[in-house]
Amino acid sequence: MRQIAIWLLLLVILLVVEAGKDYYNILDVPRDAPKNQIKKHYKKLSRVYHPDKNPGNKDAEAKFMELSSAYEVLMDDEKRGIYDRYGEEGLEQHKNGGGGGGFHNPFDMFAQFFGGGGFGGGRAQAQERRGPDLQVELEVSLEDLYNGATIEVDISKQTVCDHCHGSGARRSEDIQTCPACQGRGVTVTRVQLGPGMVQQFQQTCHQCGGKGKTIRAVCPACSGRKVLRGNEQYTLTIEKGMRDGQTTVLEQEADEYPDAIPGDVIFTISTVPHPTFDRQGNNLYTTQQITLIEALVGFEKTLKQLDESVITLKREGITQYGFVQTVKGAGMPHFDNPKQHGDLFVEYKVVFPTSIDKQTVELLKQGAHFPATGVVHEEL
Ligand SMILES: [Zn+2]
Ligand SMILES: [Zn+2]
The missing domain is CATH 2.60.260.20 (Urease metallochaperone UreE, N-terminal domain)
Incomplete structure (x- = not known):
């Protein structure tokens, strides 16, 4: 009798796990996907489903939210481990138990990649900030230019820190409103010029540098720098008959910044001299x-x-x-x-x-x- 009860309990747990969302499916990555692949897929998909691009489309909005939670969990080693073992339910309990803190705002997460909160409206200006393009000379053999080819390239670039998602803080609770400017980013000085004459000067807050926030404990992975240097692999397609000087572009794959859109990586073809031709x-x-x-x-x-x-x-x-x-x-x-x-x-x-x-x-x-x-x- 007792055994049956245990089996039933196991079945219930399994059903709960099954019923949860499959974060790997949502991001369209294999279960052993490395972080850079998860990040790449999130970047690509979140741009497609962002509510600003799909006004009034509830399905797209739901999908955007799903992408954000899937991304957040799979990029965090601790959360990913819990999810792999116990599914969404396990994460829910982990959250309620006070570990790890709550989920981030999906729009903040999106903004870390693309700057600003979205595509349109008053936030457009922030979105236009863009990092410089990266120019790379791509040496290609004459054989590859004759036959066409796909080549793997390794690019050394700056990436937004995975650990703090570009905030520079150890965890989100460590980001505090700046006490000097109360989060406004500016301080106001009043100067008495004469009787009844007061002039106000507005200055960028010295304590937070105008950001309105200070960080109590810095992220251990990036030491608060918000970015890291690393290598990322890309697959490039060489079309038959391409010539010297022709370019292949990877859009928005240059150095990442916490508050700007990455520039493009521009590969310029340069033929390696051939012994015969x-x-x-x-x-x-x-x-x-x-x-x-x-x-x-x-x-x-x-x-x-x-x-x-x-x-x-x-x-x-x-x-x-x-x-x-x-x-x-x-x-x-x-x-x-x-x-x-x-x-x-x-x-x-x-x-x-x-x-x-x-x-x-x-x-x-x-x-x-x-x-x-x-x-x-x-x-x-
Ligand atoms: Zn960090
Ligand atoms: Zn301040």
């Missing part, structure tokens, strides 16, 4: 060495293309020194129409022998007569 526009250029015999009687050679396929270079008869053979359509893919390719130009350099025996000299003197012709081009 030179690129000019959509055309490729290469040089091939041939022996004197090959120059006189012809040859068949192969050349490895940038996609590992094989190009056959074939000549019959005489090939002049400096002769240029055009291989149609074997150049770079066009960026705007990758099915179309430029051409490949192969220039031949004849390598002369370092010695010649007397017998051959005699034979050549006797029988050979070579009429001279100019350099010609041939298309394959």
Whole structure:
């Protein structure tokens, strides 16, 4: 009988856990997602569902609130641990037990990423504050520009501290209204100029620097600096046929600030020199060495293309020194129409022998007569 009761209790607990919201689902991240992934998803989704962008849409508003609570829990190691083990119910009890404090205001949390409280109205001005863009030179191989590729890049950047969400305080209770200015950020000095004449001077509060708040205990993770330096990984797509100077932009992924929108990371493509091919526009250029015999009687050679396929270079008869053979359509893919390719130009350099025996000299003197012709081009 007692056993049945325990089983029933377990079942009830399980049902409660099941019935709670799945924070991982809400943020669309796996259960072992690292913090930077959680943060990235929150940033992306919270922008989409923000009530200012969806006026009157109750579903979007509910979703925005859900995102905020999911983000707050999963970014906090202690809360995440409790949630993983006991679900939402466990967090509720943890909160009531006085540990960890209550939930943050979802709009404050959003503002930590994007500045201001939202997108519109009187808060627009705060939203416009924006950090500088980050320019990065992206070295790409000619193979990747020929075939297209995705590349992983590691960017060193400033991020808003995960521990204090950019407040700089150990916990939210440690943020206090500035006693010197009562939270106004300014102090007013009255100066008696003469009988009955009083002038008021308004000054930025010295104690809080105009913020209106002081911090009693600083965040141990960032020492109150609100930001940390770290590395973040991104995946970039290189399109077929991209050229030097072309850019790939990661919007709002530059240094984060507690009170401003991050700037963009702008990657500028720079091709790594290739051992075989030179690129000019959509055309490729290469040089091939041939022996004197090959120059006189012809040859068949192969050349490895940038996609590992094989190009056959074939000549019959005489090939002049400096002769240029055009291989149609074997150049770079066009960026705007990758099915179309430029051409490949192969220039031949004849390598002369370092010695010649007397017998051959005699034979050549006797029988050979070579009429001279100019350099010609041939298309394959
Ligand atoms: Zn911190
Ligand atoms: Zn103050």
